Amino acid sequence: MEEYKKLLDHLHKTRGFDFSPSRFASLKRKINKRFADLGFYQTVQYLDYLKSEPNEWKKLIDLLTVHTSSFFRNALTFEVLAKRTLPQILSSQKKEKKTSLRIWSAGCAGGEEPYSVAILINDLVKKEKLNMDIHIFATDINTTILEKAEQAGYAPDQLGNVKLKHLTAYFTRKSDHFLLNSSIKEMVTFSLYDILDATTYVPPESVFGGFDLVLCRNMMIYFSPDRQKKIFDKLYRSINSNGYLVLGEAESVPARYKDCFSRQDNDCHIYGKKA
Ligand SMILES: C[S@@+](CC[C@H](N)C(=O)[O-])C[C@H]1O[C@@H](n2cnc3c(N)ncnc32)[C@H](O)[C@@H]1O
Structure with missing residues (x-):
């Protein structure tokens, strides 16, 4: 859990992600899904992977950003x-x-x-x-x-x-x-x-x-x-x-x-x- 908190702190400090209660649940769900998709079953495995694979940060950020849009939206x-x-x-x-x-x-x-x-x-x-x-x-x-x-x-x-x-x-x-x-x-x-x-x-x-x-x-x-x-x-x-x-x-x-x-x-x- 401590490691997970570190990951969230890192995302907040470096990327400004807003982990206020209204956003936290959906961001956490996306992070969990990402490491499950990679075949990891413990957060710590994913954190190690993040350290060894710099490209994974980019993938994670792509995943955490919301891309909803449409022509003439509003x-x-x-x-x-x-x-x-x-x-x-x-x-x-x-x-x-x-x-x-x-x-x-x-x-x-x-x-x-x-x-x-x-x-x-x-x-x-x-x-x-x-x-x-x-x-x-x-x-x-x-x-x-x-x-x-x-x-x-x-x-x-x-x-x-x-x-x-x-x-x-x-x-x-x-x-x-x-x-x-x-x-x-x-x-x-x-x-x-x-x-x-x-x-x-x-x-x-x-x-x-x-x-x-x-x-x-x-x-x-x-x-x-x-x-x-x-x-x-x-x-x-x-x-x-x-x-x-x-x-x-x-x-x-x-x-x-x-x-x-x-x-x-x-x-x-x-x-x-x-x-
Ligand atoms: C919800 S979409 C909004 C799209 C469009 N502006 C609209 O209102 O329909 C937010 C976009 O902001 C981008 N975004 C998020 N963080 C960003 C950053 N730090 N720098 C540039 N773009 C970012 C996301 O990748 C995403 O495509």
């Missing part, structure tokens, strides 16, 4: 993004004669979130006949999920919120799943990035950050408060003045940042960063 948020936030961003870019738009989806899971944003931007850019370089950086800590994101094949239940016009315009049906068309896939760059990485402020793939829109949804809730603080500091720095931050439904801007953001809509968690 339809209202995406409706506000489509009708207010993105048009506002595009019109201020136009006013300032900027020709590029930079977006970061942090904790992008299988690509559903960045691709949903790409679809909305594609609609707007076409409608307004804008000549704009669009850079959507999508990052996650899980390599397996990133590979899936790049393949961009989705089961029908992940597409429940996709409008028929988008389904027909941007997806091709392949037996039991739908493949996203390359015109949208090409708008998103995926890379491996640990949001807790203390050595960088932004994903290296993006070179300098400077994002007009950052989405970090349904990831922060899995971290302990000290890590949430670190993540929020990083997100704040990465957003341009007058840029926007989108959080998950159960997440909000921490009290000490309240004066730095204004909420765009009372019903969803989209915040404008004040200049």
Whole structure:
């Protein structure tokens, strides 16, 4: 039991996993299943294995992170993004004669979130006949999920919120799943990035950050408060003045940042960063 506690402490200290009572049972179940699958019947055997197999840490973390996502998850948020936030961003870019738009989806899971944003931007850019370089950086800590994101094949239940016009315009049906068309896939760059990485402020793939829109949804809730603080500091720095931050439904801007953001809509968690 002492060894098991050490493992949990290690995961908490190094990875910020939140082992508060509401999360503990499910994390413990996943750890137990992993070592049973490997044929171990005692925790101590698994701990020895972890010491001798550095790759196992990566596998364990993949297993402990939750990857649930879907296209246009929380339809209202995406409706506000489509009708207010993105048009506002595009019109201020136009006013300032900027020709590029930079977006970061942090904790992008299988690509559903960045691709949903790409679809909305594609609609707007076409409608307004804008000549704009669009850079959507999508990052996650899980390599397996990133590979899936790049393949961009989705089961029908992940597409429940996709409008028929988008389904027909941007997806091709392949037996039991739908493949996203390359015109949208090409708008998103995926890379491996640990949001807790203390050595960088932004994903290296993006070179300098400077994002007009950052989405970090349904990831922060899995971290302990000290890590949430670190993540929020990083997100704040990465957003341009007058840029926007989108959080998950159960997440909000921490009290000490309240004066730095204004909420765009009372019903969803989209915040404008004040200049
Ligand atoms: C529940 S999913 C949210 C997906 C999407 N943002 C959404 O709201 O639908 C959380 C994602 O965060 C990723 N994640 C967890 N810890 C992370 C970390 N330290 N750095 C980067 N991504 C992480 C997980 O791998 C997972 O894909």
